[in-house]
Amino acid sequence: MNYLILSHVPWEDYPYKRLLDLLPERAEVCFAGGMTSDQQAGSGVRPVSLAELKTLDGKGYTILVSSPYWLQDVLALKPGYIVALLEPCPEGEDNTMWDKYSALLAARADLVGTASERLYLEQNLYRPKVVYLGGDHPLSCGLIRRGDRLFFLTDYEAIWTRALTELWQPASPGAGGWLFTQHRLRADFYVSMCGKLPAQPTVHYLAATYLYLLGDEAAGRYLARSFELMLLHDYTDCLHSHYRFFSAIEAKKGNLELAVAQYEITAFTEEERKTAVRMRQWLDNGQFELLQAEIYRVNEDIAEAVRILEDLSCPEAQPLLLQNYITSFQWDKALQLLRESGPSGSEAGNIPLPDGAVLPISATPPASAVLLAGTEIPVYGGIQLPVIEGTLHLLHGRRHAAIRSFLRAAGAGGEARTLFAEMADLEEAVGRLKGEDR
Amino acid sequence: MNKGRPLRKTSGNRLTAMMQVRNESGRYLEQVLEELSGFVDDIVIVDDASTDGTARLCESFAKVTKLVTLEGSRFNREWGLRRTLWELAVSTAPDWLLSVDADEFYEEEAKREMRRLIDQDVYDWVAFRLYDFWGGTTHYREDEHWNIHTKHTRTLVRYLPQFYYFTPQMDHHVPRLPLSYAILPGFLTELRVKHYGWAQPPEALREKYDRYMELDPEGKWGSLEQYASILDENPRLVEWQERRGLGRPE
Numbered sequence: 001m002n003y004l005i006l007s008h009v010p011w012e013d014y015p016y017k018r019l020l021d022l023l024p025e026r027a028e029v030c031f032a033g034g035m036t037s038d039q040q041a042g043s044g045v046r047p048v049s050l051a052e053l054k055t056l057d058g059k060g061y062t063i064l065v066s067s068p069y070w071l072q073d074v075l076a077l078k079p080g081y082i083v084a085l086l087e088p089c090p091e092g093e094d095n096t097m098w099d100k101y102s103a104l105l106a107a108r109a110d111l112v113g114t115a116s117e118r119l120y121l122e123q124n125l126y127r128p129k130v131v132y133l134g135g136d137h138p139l140s141c142g143l144i145r146r147g148d149r150l151f152f153l154t155d156y157e158a159i160w161t162r163a164l165t166e167l168w169q170p171a172s173p174g175a176g177g178w179l180f181t182q183h184r185l186r187a188d189f190y191v192s193m194c195g196k197l198p199a200q201p202t203v204h205y206l207a208a209t210y211l212y213l214l215g216d217e218a219a220g221r222y223l224a225r226s227f228e229l230m231l232l233h234d235y236t237d238c239l240h241s242h243y244r245f246f247s248a249i250e251a252k253k254g255n256l257e258l259a260v261a262q263y264e265i266t267a268f269t270e271e272e273r274k275t276a277v278r279m280r281q282w283l284d285n286g287q288f289e290l291l292q293a294e295i296y297r298v299n300e301d302i303a304e305a306v307r308i309l310e311d312l313s314c315p316e317a318q319p320l321l322l323q324n325y326i327t328s329f330q331w332d333k334a335l336q337l338l339r340e341s342g343p344s345g346s347e348a349g350n351i352p353l354p355d356g357a358v359l360p361i362s363a364t365p366p367a368s369a370v371l372l373a374g375t376e377i378p379v380y381g382g383i384q385l386p387v388i389e390g391t392l393h394l395l396h397g398r399r400h401a402a403i404r405s406f407l408r409a410a411g412a413g414g415e416a417r418t419l420f421a422e423m424a425d426l427e428e429a430v431g432r433l434k435g436e437d438r
Numbered sequence: 439m440n441k442g443r444p445l446r447k448t449s450g451n452r453l454t455a456m457m458q459v460r461n462e463s464g465r466y467l468e469q470v471l472e473e474l475s476g477f478v479d480d481i482v483i484v485d486d487a488s489t490d491g492t493a494r495l496c497e498s499f500a501k502v503t504k505l506v507t508l509e510g511s512r513f514n515r516e517w518g519l520r521r522t523l524w525e526l527a528v529s530t531a532p533d534w535l536l537s538v539d540a541d542e543f544y545e546e547e548a549k550r551e552m553r554r555l556i557d558q559d560v561y562d563w564v565a566f567r568l569y570d571f572w573g574g575t576t577h578y579r580e581d582e583h584w585n586i587h588t589k590h591t592r593t594l595v596r597y598l599p600q601f602y603y604f605t606p607q608m609d610h611h612v613p614r615l616p617l618s619y620a621i622l623p624g625f626l627t628e629l630r631v632k633h634y635g636w637a638q639p640p641e642a643l644r645e646k647y648d649r650y651m652e653l654d655p656e657g658k659w660g661s662l663e664q665y666a667s668i669l670d671e672n673p674r675l676v677e678w679q680e681r682r683g684l685g686r687p688e
Contacts, residue, residue, distance in 0.1 A: 224602060227602060227604070227618075228604045231604055231617040231618060231620060231621070232606060232617070234620075236620040236621050237621075238621055239621045239622065242621075243602070243621060246602065258600060261445075261599070261600035262600060264445045265445070265598050265600065265601055265622075268560075268623060276445075
């Protein structure tokens with residue numbers, strides 16, 4: 001396998017050099033940017049210029065990309081596989097823009113890796129294939145020979161190589177997954193930490209989170225203790241962060257009635273109360289999958305919600321799936337879903353939206369027509385659909401189409417200046433990234 | 439469980455008062471029960487092994503629908519006492535619970551507003567201002583150690599059947615209601631509650647001081663300075679003034 005590295009920093013600062021040594025089926029490894037001859041000799045990595053980058057046949061490469069501002073190039077290269085190595089926003093970068101484009105990059109990636117446990121947990125709630133590039137397991141978990149060098153693998157390095165290999169060699173369904181293995185390792189670590197720090201609410205919360213991801217019923221016990229410790233420390237701002245989590249844990253156990261009751265306790269805004277009413281209707285009508293998906297969504301476990309909704313064919317599932325795609329920045333899938341929801345797929349050519357609005361659909365829908373046909377522009381969580389469409393145009397290098405979409409959003413009451421400012425900021429950030437002396 | 443009815447109701451809420459008592463004969467219990475009978479639907483009481491006919495007094499009130507008399511006192515295991523009272527109170531299927539001590543009186547305005555306070559779906563608890571009356575029922579105490587009225591005390595809570603209720607397992611100074619309510623939205627009213635626990639003559643205050651020092655000689659559960667201040671010869675007292683028209687939630 002050939003690998004192409006699109007880094008957020010010059011080679012000398014690249015933090016994943018050891019992971020490159022462990023790449024499975026490693027053939028050619030290229031680094032976009034400058035390298036000295038010593039660096040090349042020491043690493044076995046070949047530098048490629050920006051000009052050469054444009055000529056590469058992406059299909060033969062797995063791209064390891066660690067800056068979201070490479071996203072336009074990644075999409076243009078159409079690589080065999082995309083591995084997003086997510087970084088917390090570096091100093092000097094705009095936090096909002098970094099996070100947004102990191103989320104868009106992760107949504108397009110076949111595999112996500114990160115050394116930040118915060119990002120790791122966030123990503124686990126968005127998608128199924130995420131590797132934590134850190135760990136606390138004291139023992140060696142494997143061995144790799146590279147020429148005359150021998151590498152003893154840490155727990156996460158072993159998982160990293162396995163996750164990469166499974167991109168092109170999927171494991172048999174019966175095999176224990178690497179994702180499960182890593183969740184188990186993290187859960188065991190935090191459960192043992194709870195014994196050492198019995199009065200620490202965050203440690204208990206993290207234990208509960210990993211146990212929840214594993215589907216382990218002990219999650220509820222650790223969450224309860226975390227909640228108690230929060231109260232004892234007078235940290236009372238935890239209705240959504242801690243208490244609502246009980247509803248997701250109960251949903252995973254299949255206790256849907258209790259899950260709804262727990263959610264209702266936390267529902268105070270008008271939107272939350274409407275959601276609670278809808279949940280109870282689904283419970284009473286026996287629409288358990290929809291209900292379960294919705295409980296996961298309100299707990300920000302989009303990955304679980306999407307997993308359920310993608311398998312459902314009932315009409316109520318579609319707007320929920322759309323909403324989850326948008327929340328998790330799977331915007332291509334969202335637009336694809338809208339394209340497929342032609343008049344045959346919904347009454348009178350409309351898609352009902354979860355908040356009660358209706359999205360009108362053109363009879364002959366190319367992607368843009370779906371969005372342009374209506375007289376009202378739907379908004380999801382503050383995101384207008386033309387903004388989504390415009391952003392995707394931008395990422396695919398269709399600058400004029402992006403501007404048209406943004407103008408349309410602006411015409412509907414949006415702030416054109418903000419959208420164009422973000423466009424300029426992105427271009428500047430990309431320029432900065434590529435202008436660095438590599 | 440909750441089929442067909444909202445978790446938080448804006449009308450028809452049932453209010454249960456809950457209290458624990460012990461040898462209240464000759465104190466304020468009768469008056470408290472008379473007043474409570476005027477504005478709550480049920481009263482539940484745990485009698486902590488009284489030996490002076492307190493239970494008979496409780497039973498004489500029609501609204502006392504549940505009364506449990508413990509065989510041995512749990513005063514030194516307060517958490518267990520609180521739990522017993524809580525379980526008894528929720529067994530009445532209440533919508534709201536009012537935690538009352540046997541020497542606490544809600545001012546007239548508070549009693550009048552009680553239904554408005556509970557017939558809403560915005561707040562899950564209400565906190566009042568408690569005043570420690572001192573030496574009698576005309577003045578409350580206000581100084582460095584006696585100023586509970588400058589804060590709010592949560593005494594009225596909505597009962598949410600599936601809520602995770604947590605009360606710390608302590609022997610003394612256990613909060614009267616589960617701590618879990620702190621995460622839910624509450625209403626801080628300016629309505630007042632008169633606490634007559636210290637509205638006693640100097641010799642009775644001395645007895646209380648001696649009891650506190652016997653129970654907690656090292657100040658593990660409370661402040662030794664505050665215990666000592668019980669014996670102040672000239673505490674700062676403020677005359678109580680009746681008033682109206684405060685504390686309504688919007």
